[in-house]
Amino acid sequence: MKIHIHYRFLLILLMMVSYVVHAQDAEKNTLLLGLKYNNHNNQEQYLHAQVKSKINGKFQMIEGIKLKCYISDETVDANLIGQAITNGKGEATILIPASVQDVWKSSPSQTFIITSGKTIEYDASRSDLTITKAKIKIDTAEGRIINANILALVDSVWTPVKDADMFVGVKRLGGNLNVNETETYPIDSLGAVAAEFKLEAIPGDKNGNIVLIAGVYENDSYGTVTAEMSVPWGEKTVYVSNYDERSLFARRGKSPLWLELMAYSIVAGVWGVLIYLIIQIRKIIKLGVE
Amino acid sequence: MEKVARQHIIEDLLPQKFGKQGRLWVASLIILCLIGLFAYIRQLSKGLVVTSMRDYVSWGIYISNFVFFVAISLVGSLITAVLRLSDVNWSTPLTRIAEIIAVSAITFAGLIIVVDMGRPDRFYNLFIHGRLQSPIVWDVIVITTYLIISCLLLYFPLLPDLKIMMEFKEKSNTFLLKIYRFMGNYWKNKPEQFRISEKAINILSITIIPVAFSIHTVTSWLFATTYRPGWDSTNFGAYFISGAFLVGAGGVVVAMYVFRTHYKLEKYIKDEHFDKMGKVLVMLALLYLYFNVNEFLVPAFKMKKPEKEHLIDLFTGEFAPIFWFAILTSMILPIIILLFKKGRKPKAAFVAGILVVIGSWFKRYIIVTPTLLHPFLPMRDVPANYRHYYPSWEEWAIAIGSLAGALLVITIFARIFPIIPIHETITETEEHENTHSL
Structure with a gap:
């Protein structure tokens, strides 16, 4: 009986050890957030985010990560400029909206913060970027x-x-x-x-x-x-429509002449023979009636 | 003496009433046709959604069936035209069998295309919107032409036989006599009529050969002009024609055996005919095998990626059982059976013919469907079931119904008209006897 209890104890211990080992195996991966600022024509200002993670020793771009982007150095709701989900390339774009223009104008340089929440596979992550306008x-x-x-x-x-x-x-x-x-x-x-x-x-x-x-x-x-x-330093591009040109890929009635000639002569030749044969049947009928 | 022989031939070859087996056979075919019709009505009312054809496989067993019908119809040109023009006299008893197979097959080829279109009124669109550049338009022209030529080739040699059947009123009923009179009352056995008829048959025999080659070449171009793995081949025309001659000849051997045993025509469709047709079949099977080796070995040697997926699916994947079944039954086994003299006896040749016909149907399925599952540019986010194809019961019912319909046309034709040309048989027998008496 004692031996039996010992076995049971050992079994539980083994299960606990295996659980701990398994839990270690199932450690969450870390997300690396990258943030870039873009200003195009001094009119469009937007942020470009990239999300990657090292999985099995290789960096992979991560799709479907929900990102929050803040202006200024505090991640409070008042500073939130947008949310985005990464695409298949692990990328997302967030425009800087007009609603944050007061904060935007308040300083010649700006700090942006990007965060991702905790998920089943990844821990929460954060990155920031400071730029001079x-x-x-x-x-x-x-x-x-x-x-x-x-x-x-x-x-x-x-x-x-x-x-x-x-x-x-x-x-x-x-x-x-x-x-x-x-x-x-x-x-x-x-x-x-x-x-x-x-x-x-x-x-x-x-x-x-x-x-x-x-x-x-x-x-x-x-x-x-x-x-x-x-x-105006380029060559003028003149669009020439080939809609009415005869070609193998043209619309109905615009097939190449050589094809029409070939096809119609074959059809006319074969059906000419068939019409001739039908005339022969008429001749046979006439001979039978005479 | 000659009169007695003539009398015997006529009595042997006049159409016979259906016996118990015949009636059962006709009833079975009618039931299959009605089930097919019911399925077609369902397809008409609910749309093509009742089929398993989706964005990937848009040509399913309807088109396989169409290619099969077009292929088997080619036998009319082989037996009637090629052998006639080559002065091969032994083929005379087989000409009408071949021609009626051709007519019924090409009729149902046309019908199955309309079925495949979904709404039949779309056929009208082909005439008002069809482009001359499209092989589909060429196919419609060639099929119609081939049907007319085959009908004429069936009709001209029938004229003297109609006269004979009208003479033997006691063997017919009023309805049949009306048909005979309508079709050939004007035939009076005048030498001038024979001369015109012979000339017409010769012209038709010459005309049907290029048209027959065109019909199946154009059908092959429906595939080959479409850039897809398995179809992107310059070899397709010859590959299709060789396969068509094979299945057509196989069909004739099967029909020969059935008519010979059922109508007791052993005196006319002799062992010699099976022996010769057996040899023709071996030659055609070897030819088709050669084209198959070409068709599969060259892409398999290069194994370009999209071709690889397609070929692996055929050789060892999802379609491997059907692929190897088709290769074995349509070519390898018939060659093995028919290479031996015993294999060219009627029963063994019949088995080989059956194998050829069944194998050839599956071969058409293999040509059409697996390719469609492996496009060069796969679609994104399609439902998983689009990537597999198994025909719905409606598709099976319509396909089987159409096959039954073709057999029904042949059966009814054999009930109304002599399946072996009476007049030609009498003439050849008389010529043969005259040669021997000299």
Whole structure:
């Protein structure tokens, strides 16, 4: 009997040990939140969040994480600027709404906080980002020169930025294209760069307009700041409709002539023979009646 | 003496009334057709949702059945035209069997397409919106043309037989006599009538060959012009035609055996016919096997990713049992049976023919459905059941009903008209006797 009790005790002990081991195995993963600030044309300010976690020794982007984003350094409801859920790439975008403009205008630099709540798989997580407000002005000069300068808000005064490189290019469907062989330009003491537009015969819209872009990307102080302007330096794109052209993929009645000729001659040939044979039946009938 | 022989041939070959077995056979076919009709009415009232066809498999067993019908109809051109033009006289007793198989099969091929469309009025849209560039339009043109040619090829040689049947009034009833008179009252056995008829049959025999090749090539293009794994082949026309000749010849062997045993036609459909048709079948099965090796070995050697999924599904996956069953029954087993002289005896050849026909039906299913389950660009977030296809009972009922319908047409034709051409048999017998007496 005693031995039996001992066995039972051992069994319970074993179960407890295995539970502890299992509980250790089932430790929650840590979420790493990344936050980036973007200012486009000095009109659209938004935050771009990325959520990843190290799972089985590899970083993986995590989908479906609910994020809360705050302005200022306190995570109180009054500072909440938006909520988002990460997409399949573990990314989410949050626009800075007009409702927080008073807080936004109150300081030349801003702090943003992003948080994720506790879930079954992950612990709660938090990250913050402090930026200095900056903007880019873009213009053109004679001889197809693009001038751009970047200014940062220092003590309520827009002051030229000196410690950054700027990209100047032209917007295309698949990304931005350099306007000449130089990719980025060091900013001078006035916070300005000048780039010569050397591209020839670049397709534009129907009026030949293309979009120039100047930007400072993922800067530690200013985030990503870009500005665009449209100029008529491209080739005019004329849309030619092929709706009425004859082709194998055209609409009804617009098949290629060679196909029509072939198809109709075969049909006419074979049905000509059949009509001839039906006439032969009529002949046989006539012979029978005579 | 000649008159006596003629009398015997006519009495042997005139259409016979259905016996007990025949009536049972007809009743079974009618029941299957009615079940199919009921299922079709359900499909008409509730829509194509009663089928298992969804966004992935939009061509199910209806289209498999269509391809099967088109394939088997090709036998009309093989037996009637190719053998006739090659001066192969032994095929005379088989010509009408082949032609009626062709006519009934091509009729039901057309009907099953209308069934597949869902609402039958959509067929009208084909005429008002159809594009000449589309192989579907070519298919409609070619099927209609082939049906007309096959009907004419059935009708011309029937004319002298109609005259004979009208002469033997006591063997017919009033209704049948009315049919014979309507169809051939004007036939008076005049030499000029024979001359025109012979000429017409020769023209038809020549015309039907390119049309028959077109009908199945165009059917193969319905698939090959669609960019999908398993169909993206330049080989498809020849592959389909070789398969069509095989199933058609198999169908004729089955029909030969059934008519021979049921109507006691051993004197006309002889062991020699089974021997020769058996050899034709072996040749066609080997040819089709060759095309199959081409069709599967080359993509399997390259194993491009979308093709790989499709081929693995066929070779070892979900469709492997049907795939190997089709290959074995439509080609390998018939070749093994028919290679031996004993295998070309009527009963063994009949078994081989049955295997060919059944295997060929499943082969068409294998051509149509698995490909549709493996598109190059898979759809996102489709329900799980879209990724599998098993026909609903309505689809089975309609498909089986259509097969029964084709058999019913052949059966009724054999009840009304002689299944072996009487006049041609008499002429050939007389010619044969004259040659021997000389």
